Amino acid sequence: MTRVAPAGSRPAPERTDRSRTDKPRPGRRGPGNRPSVLLSKAGVTAMLGLAALYTLLPMLWLVLSSTKSRQDLFATNGFAPGKDFALVDNLTYLFEVDNGIFLRWLLNTVLYAGVGSLLATVFSVAAGYTFDKLNFPGKEKLFSFVLLGVMVPGTAMAIPLYLIAAKAGLVNTFWGVFIPGLVFPFGVYLARVFSASYIPDEVLEAARVDGAGELRTFCRIALPMIAPGFVTIFLFQFTQIWNSFFLPLVMLSDKDLFPVNLGLYVWYSSALSQGHPQDYLLAIVGSLVSVVPLVVLFLMLQRFWKSGMTAGAVK
């Protein structure tokens, strides 16, 4: 991870960090600024290092455990490498077990989270742009509905969603999990904010003067300008769907429809309840395989999640 960090970095905060870190501070060695041991360069780095150990060690455990044979998993220390390097065997087993069901779960997750959040983002950006740039009657009233949606908590909605899906015959279908992921009210809110800051009104006026239709203006001019916001909203919803667990748990019973989360949970709980030690290993290796793409995605797109987090939290 140390190697990846500088390459994928160009982090936004460093650039906005004005003069504070670039210029040496004149008063650093002033009388009131006697650095204690804890606040020395080494002290600060050591404290941050301890925190980094706390966050990284469990990940290291996951990586190391995935390379161990079943015997080593139970017999060797979790933070030490095993006697046999069994990663390839474990991966082969992971993708072969139960007729390759794990690959199917991965594909399902890509559909639920990838396609779902892509569509959700398109709908959110279209709506957010409309609220920001177009005039129509009842605009703010309609927008307060969006805010209502932001306030209704996702997890607590699982049972109401289940009830309505049961009514509509969508329980235990792909659509029962996919459709709820298409709605992202917070994305509409964010899109409105992004539209206001990324798309100057003058540009739209110019397009209208040139005779471009409203829809054409949105697709050809507004969408490219709001692209960074689009990525941010996509990332938010993507993580949210990839994380969701309660909804698939109540909605799905057909293994073939599971997202990866639910599949791993089922392996894990069967390892516990039925004493299948091989399922322990499956849940570990499966976790690693599904975490790696996410970590890579986050490292690649960190500029966007950082801007999105601050836009979302420090409104």
Place this chain on the structure above:
Amino acid sequence: MTTPSARAQRRTATLLLAPFFILFAAVTLAPLVYAGWMSLFTTHTSGLGFGGTEEVFAGLDNYVRALADPAFRGGFLTIAAYVAIYIPVMIGGALVLALLLDSALTRARTFFQLALFLPHAVPGLIAALIWVYLYTPGLSPVIDFLGAGGLDIDFLSADNAVFSAANIAVWEWIGYNMVIFYAALKAVPTEALDAAKIDGAGQIRTALSIKVPMIRPAIALAVLFTVIGSVQLFTEPKVIYSASSSIGSSWTPNMFVQTAAFTHNDFGLAAAASLLIALFAALLSFLVTRFSRSRSKP
């Protein structure tokens, strides 16, 4: 008085808003209304269970039953205990880390930001799986390590489960909030810091008297968002539950809902309890929105 352009805008607005609002109605409004309706009925089994079931209007009976149920109320007590541990540790920790990162002394800022944020890229369920392995005797190097030091801790016991669940959440969210606080610290005007320096304030004094008060709104928002998230706690307890018999199947409110629905098939009660949780969280969210609005209007 509608000009062609105003009409065109209205038509486009309808077109661009339609997908979101149609889906919003189907996925948020309709379930709320339907769950509200369902929550007013109970299922009565006639005879010995052979005569089929019938839906009986129950008024607010399900809400009364939920609120009177010690298991449901116990769920909120669990959340209260969890929040009491989790918020100070996570928010305080994130704040200290952000201040350390912001102190001019730190090297390798990018590395630390990424290292601390990384757990957030791990789905909550997988985070819970990793930690529960680390809590499991016989598997866990942490337990071995503590045991070698003479400490025997059962992370999965009833008394410790709240701490264990809070630790998973701290691991997932501390870096996330640190990044937010760090971004807020960057917005603290340089003049204020320079003035403090000229007045002879040290690093710690500057942090406590200038930096923290200036980012207090960001901290307060993070606290409220965290509480809203905590009310919905489900994934981590569910994983701990499958590893340990020490916590009940209604340990948190959402677990209560799931048990009511799928173990007892009491959908009226489950719907009522769900709506109570949603209402509670929505009230908290409302506070957050009010709070952030009043703040942005100076």
